[in-house]
């Protein structure tokens with residue numbers, strides 16, 4: 211069965227590590243002698259309690275998360291965090307927040323906050339440049355009295371990433387890490403909140419990870435629903451209601467896989483190698499044009515195109531026939547995108563670069 215698996219370059223949901231899928235398959239019908247699947251068991255059972263407790267501990271260990279942070283396992287995707295962040299961090303509907311608009315998801319987060327409060331500012335935007343780079347520190351117009359600053363670390367659609375962590379003084383920095391979490395070490399202590407939908411680099415869709423500094427767990431704006439309140443979930447260790455049990459279980463397996471490989475530093479080494487292979491080829495190619503500006507390039511989502519949209523379409527078609535899937539770029543950018551998250555093996559990127567070189571020769 212496994213020999214039929216293909217190199218899947220999907221931006222999300224995306225590839226999961228093969229050893230994780232194999233372990234999940236072996237435990238699918240009877241988890242740990244329970245006589246049932248993790249999908250079927252009570253979230254209040256001892257079995258599941260062990261799973262969620264281990265997942266939380268593994269997050270602390272693998273990401274080196276300080277003790278004054280809480281890891282939450284929520285539902286609703288990263289998009290729900292676009293609303294939960296302002297609902298929980300703004301001190302009033304008149305309070306200020308600064309948004310760094312570096313791509314589509316950052317813009318959506320800004321728009322969602324703007325629905326809830328009057329003083330949501332754009333601290334910087336690279337929209338005029340088609341989001342082919344991220345704003346640098348000296349371009350940020352930050353307000354000293356903002357309740358928080360929001361950023362999106364890796365812009366999945368455009369293939370750009372911040373090469374630095376913005377300095378925001380005493381104002382908490384909130385970051386969407388959906389498409390780069392666990393890809394390389396990150397200094398969690400520089401952030402007030404880190405959140406990420408799981409379906410890019412952690413687990414199947416259905417669980418959203420929120421890493422929140424404990425002093426930011428407080429009363430939300432008046433009228434905030436119980437389920438949209440961080441305090442609800444923090445006070446109940448993510449078990450206020452039924453959590454997304456199966457994705458949390460896969461999350462635990464993925465964290466164990468990363469730990470087994472030598473941790474995030476070891477994964478980062480492999481990721482740097484994979485990304486360098488693609489970018490080096492793109493920089494030397496006379497056919498393909500990288501989209502992201504140097505200095506803003508993502509290690510997870512590599513965007514490129516040719517000068518001719520018809521040739522782009524031909525490339526996507528031929529890659530699909532050759533056993534590579536999901537290389538078509540996002541509709542708003544066009545061209546191609548190769549998402550090379552943790553689970554994409556080095557051999558997958560090697561095979562893609564080889565295919566691209568062959569395509570270039572044939573279409574010169």
Ligand SMILES: *Cc1c(COP(=O)(O)O)cnc(C)c1O
Nearest residue numbers: 287288289315366386388389407
């Ligand atoms: C995919 C993605 C989202 C949207 O995530 P959902 O879980 O679908 O809501 C938000 N931000 C970033 C950076 C993403 O890559």
